[in-house]
Every structure is written in C-alpha cells, then in structure tokens.
Amino acid sequence: MSKWFLIVLFCGLVPVLNAQAKLPDGDGKALVERICTECHGADQIVELKLSEAEWRAEVDKMIARGAEGTDEEFNTIVKYLAKNFGKPAASIHPRFKTVQPAAVLMSH
Numbered sequence: 498m499s500k501w502f503l504i505v506l507f508c509g510l511v512p513v514l515n516a517q518a519k520l521p522d523g524d525g526k527a528l529v530e531r532i533c534t535e536c537h538g539a540d541q542i543v544e545l546k547l548s549e550a551e552w553r554a555e556v557d558k559m560i561a562r563g564a565e566g567t568d569e570e571f572n573t574i575v576k577y578l579a580k581n582f583g584k585p586a587a588s589i590h591p592r593f594k595t596v597q598p599a600a601v602l603m604s605h
C-alpha cells in the first residue's frame with residue numbers, strides 16, 4: 498500500500514467524520530443522518546438556530562424539495578432539531594432581533 502493511498506484516504510475521511518460529529522445524540526439523529534443528508538451535508542443544518550415552528554417550516558420546505566419520510570419521522574426530526582439547534586420561542590423581543598450598527602446605538 499503506497500503512502501499516497503493512505504494520504505488520499507485520510508483526506509477523504511476527515512470531512513465525513515466532521516460532518517457526523519456535529520450531530521448530538523438523541524431521538525432523531527439517525528433520521529436526520531438518513532433523510533436530511535441525502536442532498537446536502539449536516540453542516541447546512543447545524544449552523545442554524547431556529548424555533549420549533551421555524552424548523553417545521555424548514556422541514557416542510559425540504560419535503561417540497563423532495564425529502565422522503567413518514568409524517569412521524571419528520572415530526573421526530575423537527576423535535577430533535579428544535580431541541581438541539583433551537584431557541585426558545587419568543588425569547589427574543591422582536592425589537593432586539595435586528596442588530597443595529599454601532600454608530601446608530603452610540604448616537605442615542
């Protein structure tokens with residue numbers, strides 16, 4: 498086995514291992530791995546922080562794009578995502594949602 502083969506193999510494995518490491522254990526992890534990484538990586542998912550309603554909308558969007566699973570499976574996925582990549586509903590007052598430029602804040 499040549500050294501180059503090992504290097505190429507290793508470089509190929511790193512992104513795969515990284516992608517899986519980001520999904521925390523829990524009900525729904527296996528479903529996300531099976532259903533949600535068919536078209537793109539899990540990194541698209543884990544970088545978001547959404548409420549349960551927003552994850553529901555996101556998953557509905559993916560169903561429209563062609564994600565395949567039962568209602569029950571998608572329900573589990575929404576709960577899993579909201580728990581691990583979520584934010585409590587309405588925890589942020591709408592007024593504070595938009596980040597104001599520092600200059601605007603300082604002029605007050």
Ligand code: HEC
Nearest residue numbers: 532533535536537541542545555556559562563564565574
């Ligand atoms: C049939 C293909 C397909 C499947 C299956 C799929 N997606 Fe997607 N997803 C896409 C496409 C196409 C995009 C937009 C293009 C891109 O960025 O790759 C996308 C983008 C996203 C984004 C980025 C934000 C956005 O709306 O563009 C998130 C988050 C996401 N998907 C979550 C999920 C989740 C959660 C699941 C599992 C329930 C899932 N996806 C399954 C096709 C799919």
